[in-house]
Amino acid sequence: xxSIRYLFRIGNGPSSSHTIGPYRICRYIKAHYPKAIxxxxxxxxxxxxxxxxxxxxxxxxxxxKPLTSKIIFDYKxxxxxxxxMKCDIHMEDGSVETLMAVSPGGGSIRLNxxxxxxxxxxxxxxxxxxxxxxxxQNNWDLVEFVRQREGDEIFDYLDTVYDTMMEEIDRGLMTSxxxxxxxxxxxxxxxxxxxxxxxxSETGNSFRLMLAYAFAAAEENAAGGVVVTAxxxxxxxxxxxxxxxxxSKYKKSRKDVINTLAVAGIIGNCIKYNASLxxxxxxxxxxxxxxxxxxxxxYAYMKQLDIHGIECAAEVAMEHSLGLTCDPVGGYVxxxxxxxxxxxxxxAVAAGRLAEYxxxxxxxxFDDVVQTMYRTGKDMKKAYRETGKGGLAEELKKSKK
Ligand code: SF4
Numbered sequence: 001x002x003s004i005r006y007l008f009r010i011g012n013g014p015s016s017s018h019t020i021g022p023y024r025i026c027r028y029i030k031a032h033y034p035k036a037i038x039x040x041x042x043x044x045x046x047x048x049x050x051x052x053x054x055x056x057x058x059x060x061x062x063x064x065k066p067l068t069s070k071i072i073f074d075y076k077x078x079x080x081x082x083x084x085m086k087c088d089i090h091m092e093d094g095s096v097e098t099l100m101a102v103s104p105g106g107g108s109i110r111l112n113x114x115x116x117x118x119x120x121x122x123x124x125x126x127x128x129x130x131x132x133x134x135x136x137q138n139n140w141d142l143v144e145f146v147r148q149r150e151g152d153e154i155f156d157y158l159d160t161v162y163d164t165m166m167e168e169i170d171r172g173l174m175t176s177x178x179x180x181x182x183x184x185x186x187x188x189x190x191x192x193x194x195x196x197x198x199x200x201s202e203t204g205n206s207f208r209l210m211l212a213y214a215f216a217a218a219e220e221n222a223a224g225g226v227v228v229t230a231x232x233x234x235x236x237x238x239x240x241x242x243x244x245x246x247x248s249k250y251k252k253s254r255k256d257v258i259n260t261l262a263v264a265g266i267i268g269n270c271i272k273y274n275a276s277l278x279x280x281x282x283x284x285x286x287x288x289x290x291x292x293x294x295x296x297x298x299y300a301y302m303k304q305l306d307i308h309g310i311e312c313a314a315e316v317a318m319e320h321s322l323g324l325t326c327d328p329v330g331g332y333v334x335x336x337x338x339x340x341x342x343x344x345x346x347x348a349v350a351a352g353r354l355a356e357y358x359x360x361x362x363x364x365x366f367d368d369v370v371q372t373m374y375r376t377g378k379d380m381k382k383a384y385r386e387t388g389k390g391g392l393a394e395e396l397k398k399s400k401k
Contacts, residue, residue, distance in 0.1 A: 001123035001273045003150055004265030008161045009107040009229045013221030014333040016232040017083050017278050018047065018054035021103025026063035028111065029087060029099065038068045038090040045082035046280035046386040047103075048073040053181065053331020053388065055224065082280035082385065105278030105286070106231050123149050128270045128311060128366045135307055142307060146262040158261045161228050162254070165217070165240035168227045172216025179222045181332045187223075189216035206245065210349070211342040213241035218341040222334045231268040231277045234284075234333045235291035237341035239264055242295040242348055246302050256302070263301040264294040267314045270366065275374035279326035280386040282377020284340065289321030289373060292344040292351070293366075299352030309355050315366040317351035322369075322376055325384035327391025336392055 011020040029039060041060055043051050051057055057071045083103040090096050102110045110116065125131045135145050146154060172189045179185045192212035200208075217237035221227045230239040239261075247257050268277075271290045276282040296317035300310045321344070329335040383390030 001121065001125065001269050002119045003122055003154065004146070004262065004269055005154060005157050006108065006119055007106060007229070007231050007265055007268045007272060008158070008261070010161070010164050010226065011107060011229070011233075012059075013224050013227050013233045013236070015054045015056075015234055016107040016229040017103045017105045017280060018051060018056045019059045019224075020107035020229065020233065021083065021105075021109050022047075022056050022059050022085065023063050024107065024109050025085065025087070025099075025101040025103065025111075026060055028101075028109070029089060030064065030067070033089050033091070033097065035091045035093070036067055036089045037092050038070075039064055040070045040072065040088040040090070042072045042074050042086040042088075044074050044077055044079040044084045044086070047083050047085055048075050049387040049389065050328060050331035053328065054333060082382075083278065105276060105281065106229050106272060107233075123269070127274055127370075128267075131266065131270070132307055132311070142263045142266055142301070142310065143259040146266060154262070155258055158258045158265075159254075161261060162243070162258055164226065164228050165230070166244065168220045168225060168236070169213050169216045169240055169244060171225060172218075172220040173212065175219070175223075179219060179332075179334055180224065181222075181330065181334065183330055183332055183334055185334050185338075187215075187219045189213075189219055206249075206349075207346055210241045210245050210345045213244050214238060214341040214345040215338055217241065218333075218338040222332065222338060230264075231272065231290050231294065232279075232287045234279065234328075234337050235287040235341060235344070237338075238288065238291035238344045238348060239295045239298060241341070241345040242298055246299060250302055252302060260298045260301050263310060264298040267294045267297040267310075267366075271318075271370050271373075274367065275370045276377060278386075282374055283324060283380050283385050284326040285318075285321045285324040285373050286377055287326070288337075288340045288344045289318050289324055291341075292321050292348045293318040295345060295348035296351040296355070299349050300355055303352065303356055305352075305356060311366045312355035312358065313352040315364055315369050316354050317348050318366070318369045318373055319364060320347065320351070322373060325380065325391045326386040327384060327393045328386065328388055329393045329396045331388040331393075335396070 214237035300313035
């Protein structure tokens with residue numbers, strides 16, 4: 001596995017696979033083809049089907065400037081990965097070079113058939129069972145495990161990640177008006193903060209605040225603001241919401257929260273390297289399900305559960321996200337995505353509590369449920385994997401006819 005710094009990427013929304021990935025591919029072209037004058041980009045699969053709503057075309061055109069560009073949406077050709085783009089790079093001497101690129105999720109990219117992204121592998125452990133074994137042998141907790149593998153520098157990076165997460169929430173809470181795009185959906189995060197229900201029970205208030213924080217980050221993402229992939233842009237509100245709420249409730253220090261991010265990062269990494277973080281590849285269970293799992297682990301760590309309790313929380317959160325389809329209406333990361341962030345934040349805490357009350361590891365291991373999620377994603381009909389052609393996307397299209 002690679003560093004968790006490549007899990008928590010900082011960039012503009014609304015989609016880690018559909019905007020941050022293409023942004024990085026275009027930057028690569030500009031850096032590695034200095035004689036290029038024009039790029040013809042063909043988008044396949046989910047890129048073609050939801051690229052307009054996600055802003056993929058705009059990101060490519062803007063990032064390639066001053067090079068000129070043309071974008072072709074190919075809805076029919078079959079490709080190995082649903083987020084594939086072909087870049088025909090025209091040089092000033094008239095020659096053309098072709099770069100095949102894939103954006104597998106979370107802002108990672110793979111070029112010309114690479115099996116994995118070029119960043120170095122720094123974790124020899126392949127899954128959570130191996131991590132648990134190493135921790136047991138050395139008497140490490142998960143934070144010490146991350147420190148041993150990545151060095152102290154990773155905590156400096158996580159410090160920046162934490163600030164960016166809190167900034168995305170703060171901006172979202174201060175902003176109102178309509179989100180961009182044809183759906184005309186209003187922002188709601190700010191309303192939750194001043195809701196008339198604010199004097200209700202403690203549980204009700206917890207829900208209201210967690211919803212406000214998750215919506216704030218997800219609305220910022222939908223508006224194209226700077227967010228952290230946690231583990232994707234579409235699911236960026238879940239973990240920050242849980243961190244912000246419980247930092248305040250349990251009076252945790254900044255250092256505690258940075259350590260919590262390391263724990264959540266290890267859970268996300270296990271999913272990334274053993275399954276998928278891409279809605280186009282495995283449905284929303286790979287995005288919101290993964291975010292829920294990471295946030296549940298974060299909650300469990302803040303409640304001082306041991307490694308088995310953390311595993312149990314992450315497992316329960318993913319187990320009860322299985323089958324979640326990706327069906328963004330109009331191709332925008334708005335419906336159902338924004339509400340899904342809020343609901344997943346609350347589910348993450350419920351999963352953490354279940355682990356806490358049960359006080360035992362689940363009989364299903366985290367590694368098992370990750371494999372199940374991946375298999376379930378592969379079994380899903382294509383319409384439910386970020387094509388804008390199934391589920392709510394299809395239903396709302398019909399009702400508008
Ligand atoms: S439905 Fe889920 S996976 Fe699909 S775009 Fe929205 S948040 Fe991402």
